[in-house]
Amino acid sequence: MAVFVATDVESAVQRLDDRPDSVVLAGGTDLMVEVNDGRLRPSPDADVVAVNRVAELRSWRHDSAAATVTIGAAVTYSEMLDEPLATLAPALAEAARTVGSPQIRNAGTLGGNLGTCSPAGDGLPVLAALDASVEIASVAGRRSVAVLDLMKGPKRTTLEPGDLIVSFTLPVVDxxxxxxxxxxxxxxxxxxxxxxxxxxxxxxxxxxxxxxxxxxxxxxxxxxxxxxxxxxxxxxxxxxxxxxxxxxxxxxxxxxxxxxxxxxxxxxxxxxxxxxxxxxxxxxxxxxxx
Ligand SMILES: Cc1cc2nc3c(=O)[nH]c(=O)nc-3n(C[C@H](O)[C@H](O)[C@H](O)COP(=O)(O)OP(=O)(O)OC[C@H]3O[C@@H](n4cnc5c(N)ncnc54)[C@H](O)[C@@H]3O)c2cc1C
Incomplete structure (x- = not known):
């Protein structure tokens, strides 16, 4: 597999657009299982676009005026357990604590959880109950979508080829x-x-x-x-x-x-x-x- 290591959102979406069958790789805890089991074979004309070195996807920010927290798609479950994020988004921290093993929590991300869209994904009920929104980037620009509108069915989302999940915005609830x-x-x-x-x-x-x-x-x-x-x-x-x-x-x-x-x-x-x-x-x- 050819792996393109993106360093920013723009280069990631450009690569996804240039080589349309490319797949996004975050922690790889779902994607590599698919590859290892032979269910996914990236074609020689495509790339695996690794996004876990994209700073915007790897960080989070708190907007106290808007009472929201925006969490990058490649923030890991282990990082969701760290303070002060765990106090700002306590249900997410609680869900993150239940995911897999320490190794899975150190690699797995919320963007990957939504990318896979399993009905059993632990991050997804939290995003849904909080009416979270998702920022998506493509070469056409950025858009914000309600997370509930993205989840279509078992392992099915309304993401289009070339779309990159950038972040999730959740309310900080009183x-x-x-x-x-x-x-x-x-x-x-x-x-x-x-x-x-x-x-x-x-x-x-x-x-x-x-x-x-x-x-x-x-x-x-x-x-x-x-x-x-x-x-x-x-x-x-x-x-x-x-x-x-x-x-x-x-x-x-x-x-x-x-x-x-x-x-x-x-x-x-x-x-x-x-x-x-x-x-x-x-x-x-x-x-x-x-
Ligand atoms: C042993 C084991 C135990 C597990 N236990 C749990 C568990 O308890 N609970 C649970 O919910 N899950 C569990 N999982 C599944 C997995 O860890 C999670 O779904 C995790 O959130 C996937 O994140 P990732 O970063 O590894 O995604 P990846 O494997 O990198 O990607 C998953 C999918 O999302 C797409 N994707 C990733 N990032 C983006 C992005 N930014 N934009 C667009 N598409 C993207 C990929 O192309 C791929 O289709 C487990 C997996 C394993 C192997």
């Missing part, structure tokens, strides 16, 4: 956010079901995203609106029934399948449990701080 997943064991595990919950106190908004229970990450608008209305945002408390109904609503929205990892029935059950647990944890933590 309230609480958390991530939880169930797998067949406690570490080095692909999620059987996962949830990210955001309780945005300032906007009085609930965001809940479900992973591994649909063709792609799912939001649950009806259950979110109902739970937001049932919440006392001043004291950050809710009746037990409201938490129960929230979990039931999430489980009903889930559209799981049976596969080698789990039955659909267990996945649906797990979504209800994870949603109720996150809601209880969020209200407990945010309620004590209120």
């Amino acid at each position: 309230g609480w956010q958390g991530y939880a997943k169930v797998g067949v064991r406690n570490a080095m595990v692909i999620a059987i079901a996962s949830t990210c919950l955001v309780l945005d106190r300032q906007r009085q908004r609930v965001g809940l995203a479900l992973g591994s229970v649909g063709p792609t990450v799912l939001r649950v608008p009806a259950a979110e609106t109902k739970f937001a209305a049932a919440l006392d945002w001043r004291t950050m408390t809710a009746e037990r029934d409201a938490v129960q109904a929230f979990g039931d609503g999430a489980a009903q929205t889930a559209a799981p399948i049976d596969d080698h990892r789990s039955s659909a029935e267990y996945r649906r059950h797990a979504i209800g449990v994870l949603t109720r647990r996150l809601a209880a944890r969020g209200l407990d933590t945010a309620g004590r701080a209120a």
Whole structure:
């Protein structure tokens, strides 16, 4: 394989445009598995465009006036665990902590997680629950897209050939956010079901995203609106029934399948449990701080 090591966004997108069958390489923890298994063979006329030396993709910034954090696509999971980023995006840090092993966390990136777009990708429910936007570059220029609009199905995005994911912008939430997943064991595990919950106190908004229970990450608008209305945002408390109904609503929205990892029935059950647990944890933590 010919590898082009990009040093900036412009040279990366130019190379992708010049050699149209080229593929982007970030940490390689998904891409090299495809190559090693023979499912991907970059053609001799194409390049592997390595982006993990592009400073803009390797860095993050906090805009305190806008209350947002913008995270480069090639920032690794290990770096998401470092302070102060972990405090600005706590659900992302929580999700990053569950990804693979230290070796995978040292190489794997959020851009690669979205590039692969597995319904089980641990970063994706967090981006979805926070209504994150994605900046994409190509030779035509840059554009910003809601992450939910990019995820089309299992391993399918609306990215066009020549597109490079540059960064993700997420709100810094006044309230609480958390991530939880169930797998067949406690570490080095692909999620059987996962949830990210955001309780945005300032906007009085609930965001809940479900992973591994649909063709792609799912939001649950009806259950979110109902739970937001049932919440006392001043004291950050809710009746037990409201938490129960929230979990039931999430489980009903889930559209799981049976596969080698789990039955659909267990996945649906797990979504209800994870949603109720996150809601209880969020209200407990945010309620004590209120
Ligand atoms: C042992 C093992 C355990 C794992 N455990 C987990 C886990 O627990 N949770 C989880 O979510 N994932 C897991 N994974 C999958 C993988 O680590 C993640 O999906 C990771 O986020 C991929 O990032 P990467 O930088 O390595 O992507 P790469 O492998 O470099 O790329 C993946 C795909 O995204 C594209 N891409 C990468 N960057 C960009 C960009 N900037 N713009 C456009 N396209 C881009 C590539 O062309 C490729 O199609 C595991 C993988 C392994 C091998």
